[in-house]
Amino acid sequence: MRKKALIITYYWPPAGGPGVQRWLKFVKYLPDFNIEPVVFIPENPNYALIDETLTDDVSKDVAILKLPIKEPYKLARFLSKKKSNTISKGIISDEQTQSLTERIMLYIRGNFFIPDARKHWVAPSVKFLSEYIKRENIETIITTGPPHSLHLIGIQLKENLKVKWIADFRDPWTTIGYHKKLKLSKRSRKKHLFLEKSVLNSANQIIVTSFVTKDEFSKITSKPIEVITNGYDYESVAPVVLDSKFSLSHIGSLLSKRNPKVLWKALSDLIKEEPNFSTDLQINFVGSISNEVLESLEKHDLTSYISNVGYVSHKEALKYQKKSQVLLLIEINSKETKGIIPGKLFEYMISNRPIIALGPKGSDVEKIVKDTNTGNYFSYDDYTLLKTTILSHYKAYKNEALQSFPIGLQKYSRKKLTESLSKLI
Known part of the structure; x- marks a missing residue:
């Protein structure tokens, strides 16, 4: 007889973006390990991104429970639809460029909605799920955040019903980059820390997506913490032809602070120095991009090389990766x-295209890229090495010999990762 596991998540198809895919794939493969997933989601969510193609991965055999939710972001749209959408995506302007409306919205979000804007879904969800869990004899519940308010559902259900509770953190809580931008009062900051500590010390098992996050949480709790990264799935994508241009593509959002001026300078200098580079270069942005990044590109005279595609479905994104x-x-x-490992990294790794990654020294991404031989990793002060690598890739492209030579990718397959999860359940 299969064991039932109740999964409490906010993001579910037709939601788009990386947040939905982790548990969509776990639910897809859990039955292969004798576990029957039951998914609890909001009935009327306010998703910033929509991708109808992801519904193809939802089995008709999976039980889906729904409960209405009050969405403050819908009210925020009356102030500014654009700012409401960008804030809900985690795209926050630099302080010096923020409008008065954005400042007000950030202050309200940070101090009146703790831990986040879905806090009012906690109480009705606990009431609804308590009856369901008792009726269906559910032994294990799993909450996944962000939004981290869903962990507050878990903490109450465990306390009331003595069920086994696994708390999954797709991202950190108080140490995530945008947390500092929420204009938190001293009291609000303390409340976030208190709630984070309460969740970490109440769950039976904690799951994180990176080793850095595990180290951070280990200083707060002695509860068992397992690293289960995101991964890749075998998607059926029609064969694609490689771009004729020397295309450098970024898939996903580019936030204001995610602005590698060292990369823009290297490209700008290669345009001036290398024959034919300016004719061949194309920079593709597939997803949201902040105005600050666009302005930085303009300052480096790269605007004419940009193809700003915008948000596309997951299947379309895979095509851009492969070509x-x-x-x-x-x-x-x-x-x-x-400790942030973007979900797209794992799909990048199986695309057979070389990766150029930039970020802080000593990151988990750096370790994975090097261990799998899927590309090169640079810090923001590695100008010379970065420029040399791009030039090397360009010369290989001109000789039709540019490719990737990955090793050891199997452990990052979604099915293999689900096997690790099933052992915890």
Whole structure:
């Protein structure tokens, strides 16, 4: 007889973006390990991104429970639809460029909605799920955040029903980059820290996506912490032809601070120095991009080389990955991002295209890229080495010999990762 596991998540198809795919794939493969997943989601969520193609991965055999949710971001749209959407995506302007409306919205978000804007879904969810868990004899519940308010559902259900509770952190809580930008009062900051500590010390098992996050949490709790990274799935994508241009493609959002001026300078200098480089270069942005990044590109005279594609479905994003000459992975240059491993990294790794990654020294991404031989990793002060590597890739492209030579990727497959999860359940 299969064991049932109740998964409490905010993001679920038709939501788009990386947040939905982790548990979408776990749910897809858990039945292969004799576990029957039951998924609990909001009935009327406010998703910033929509991708209908992801619904193809939801089995008709999976039980989906839904409960209405009050969404403050819908009200925030009356102030500014654009700012509401960008803040909900985690794209926050630099302080010196923020409008009064954005400052007000950030202050309200940070101090009146702790831990986040979905806090009012906690109480009705606990009431609804308590009855369901007792009726269906559910032994294990799993909460996944962000939004971290979902962990507060877990803490109450465990306390009331004595069920086994696994708390999954796709991102850190108080150490994530945008947390500092929420204009938190001293009291609000303390409340976040208190709630984070309460969750970490109440869950039976904690799951994180990076080793840096595990180290951070280990200083707060003695509860068992398992690292289960994100991964890749075998997607059926029609064969694609490589770009004729020397294309460098970034898939996903480029936040204000995720702005590698060292890369823009290297490209700008190669345009001036290397024959034909200016004719061949193309920079693809597939996803949201902040105005600050666009302005930086303009200052380096790169605007004419940009193809700003915007947000596309997951399947379309995979096509861009496979046909690009080089894939860009860019993270904010700060110690808080050392433990951030973007989900797209694993799809990059199986695309057979070389990766150029930039971020802080000593990050988990740096270790994975080097261990799998899927590309090169640079810090923000590695100008000479970065420029040399791009030039080397360009010469290989001209000789039709540019490719990747990955090793040891199997452990990052979604099915293999689900096997690790099933053992915890």
